Amino acid sequence: MTVTIMYPGIDMASINETAQWENEIYQIARGDKVEGGRGGAANIQAKQLGNRTRYLYDQMQAIMTSAFTxxxxxxxxxxxxxxxxxxxxxxxxxxxxxxxxxxxxxxxxxxxxxxxxxxxxxxxxx
Incomplete structure (x- = not known):
């Protein structure tokens, strides 16, 4: 799943999540340089939460599919x-x-x- 945020007239990037459980969610520290981009501190949490969400969604779909087979x-x-x-x-x-x-x-x-x-x-x- 890809999350795309669209604003009229503004071209924005997407975060591509991976179905994996993240044990921790990074908290931006005072000394972090808040940058965008794939490895930027501003996007770490969104990526981690996206990964968790995809993981949970896939697990739920598997359970529902097997339950209703x-x-x-x-x-x-x-x-x-x-x-x-x-x-x-x-x-x-x-x-x-x-x-x-x-x-x-x-x-x-x-x-x-x-x-x-x-x-x-x-x-x-x-």
């Missing part, structure tokens, strides 16, 4: 019922601002019966 990801309940058999589980993705990010259903006789939901992290922070 074999479960049909439907565009909506009707689609889920069309692509599953009696007794099979499917899930739908909800909007980014919804209380629940995923909703799970069981196909019971052609009816989508709620089987649970995964809370949206944004909802927990609200």
């Amino acid at each position: 074999g479960i049909y990801h439907a565009s909506d309940e009707e689609n889920g019922l069309t692509h599953t058999s009696e007794g099979e589980l499917f899930f739908t993705s909800n909007g980014p601002d919804d209380e629940f990010i995923f909703s799970f259903f069981i196909n019971q006789g052609g009816v989508a019966v709620s089987a649970g939901e995964v809370i949206n992290g944004r909802a927990m922070l609200a």
Whole structure:
């Protein structure tokens, strides 16, 4: 992932993060010459935090992928019922601002019966 900050009329550089856990986050010291650029003191923290964020994002994606392997990801309940058999589980993705990010259903006789939901992290922070 690349983070690009855009300001109209100003050409800015990007920080390319690496998926790695940073054990410490550098604090700019009084004696540091605050410079930009890849190795500049002003960008060390942003790079380290970007690395941590990418690492955590990749870990979360791996967990979600393995947790949902074999479960049909439907565009909506009707689609889920069309692509599953009696007794099979499917899930739908909800909007980014919804209380629940995923909703799970069981196909019971052609009816989508709620089987649970995964809370949206944004909802927990609200």
